[in-house]
Amino acid sequence: MTATTAAPLLEVSALDVSYPAKGFRAPPFRALRDVSIRIERGETLGLVGESGSGKSTLGKAILGLTPVASGTVRFDGRDITHLKGRARRALSRDIQVVFQDPYSSLNPAMTVEAILAEPLRAAGASGPDASKRIRALLDQVNMPAGSSARYPGEFSGGQRQRVAIARALALEPKLIVCDEPVSALDLSTQARVLDLFVDLQRQTGVAYLFVTHDLGVVRYVSHRVAVMYGGEIVESGDADRVTSTPAEPYTRKLLLASPVPDPVEQAERRRQYATLAGRAGP
Numbered sequence: 386m387t388a389t390t391a392a393p394l395l396e397v398s399a400l401d402v403s404y405p406a407k408g409f410r411a412p413p414f415r416a417l418r419d420v421s422i423r424i425e426r427g428e429t430l431g432l433v434g435e436s437g438s439g440k441s442t443l444g445k446a447i448l449g450l451t452p453v454a455s456g457t458v459r460f461d462g463r464d465i466t467h468l469k470g471r472a473r474r475a476l477s478r479d480i481q482v483v484f485q486d487p488y489s490s491l492n493p494a495m496t497v498e499a500i501l502a503e504p505l506r507a508a509g510a511s512g513p514d515a516s517k518r519i520r521a522l523l524d525q526v527n528m529p530a531g532s533s534a535r536y537p538g539e540f541s542g543g544q545r546q547r548v549a550i551a552r553a554l555a556l557e558p559k560l561i562v563c564d565e566p567v568s569a570l571d572l573s574t575q576a577r578v579l580d581l582f583v584d585l586q587r588q589t590g591v592a593y594l595f596v597t598h599d600l601g602v603v604r605y606v607s608h609r610v611a612v613m614y615g616g617e618i619v620e621s622g623d624a625d626r627v628t629s630t631p632a633e634p635y636t637r638k639l640l641l642a643s644p645v646p647d648p649v650e651q652a653e654r655r656r657q658y659a660t661l662a663g664r665a666g667p
């Protein structure tokens with residue numbers, strides 16, 4: 386009998402995405418070219434690259450928010466590349482997103498309770514069951530119990546991002562696409578929210594595609610890193626190999642250092658973040 390290996394949680398193969406031409410007779414703009422990545426269950430793949438390299442486009446293609454010209458996106462072994470309508474909505478149980486800006490991603494006219502109740506209602510949970518789950522979610526992201534009756538505008542950026550993370554976690558997804566989720570926050574708040582992402586992964590086994598342009602962030606949260614440049618993945622490897630001061634960031638010069646990780650540097654980076662996390666509130 387031959388042993389079967391489980392499919393990766395996410396497998397993107399030879400993906401091409403083009404945006405419509407801007408000018409008359411101009412060709413369509415190829416934002417992704419032959420992009421392939423995979424993410425295992427419970428793993429974080431950090432996606433780095435300069436502005437405009439295609440990171441968000443890849444996230445959108447996985448979420449079904451932009452059409453794919455060719456290639457495939459497989460989730461849990463299933464081809465989801467062109468899923469639409471009800472089938473795509475059903476997938477939002479398993480694949481969620483946290484955006485960069487916690488100020489615009491939460492509806493300011495809804496209480497935190499209503500924001501968190503939305504995905505639960507869509508999944509058929511309401512009444513006492515939903516209320517219990519909302520209390521557990523707020524606890525999970527370290528928000529005070531009294532937060533549920535308040536509005537997003539009453540919270541800091543870090544606290545709003547915690548609410549956005551709680552909303553993403555509501556249906557226990559297997560994958561969260563995190564698109565620059567800490568870059569709108571100040572450094573000490575970043576450290577605390579990054580720790581939250583790491584802790585939640587340990588607790589729930591969720592996998593992350595973590596889009597960022599910050600090499601410190603990517604090294605802190607990721608198991609593996611893929612580097613994008615001009616719509617292509619130009620290299621990938623273990624996060625321990627990301628150099629702290631690349632001579633030429635985000636070019637075809639490698640960001641990833643020798644295959645031998647530097648444990649001292651790694652420990653120092655973690656210590657710096659831990660110090661920051663202990664120093665200030667969200």
Ligand SMILES: Nc1ncnc2c1ncn2[C@@H]1O[C@H](COP(=O)(O)OP(=O)(O)OP(=O)(O)O)[C@@H](O)[C@H]1O
Nearest residue numbers: 404405414416434435436437438439440441442443
């Ligand atoms: N809706 C769109 N229509 C046309 N071109 C687009 C569209 N969205 C993105 N682009 C272009 O596609 C390229 C990749 O954009 P994308 O947002 O994926 O890059 P990014 O690496 O996420 O950048 P950033 O770090 O600045 O968010 C850029 O040149 C951008 O101008």
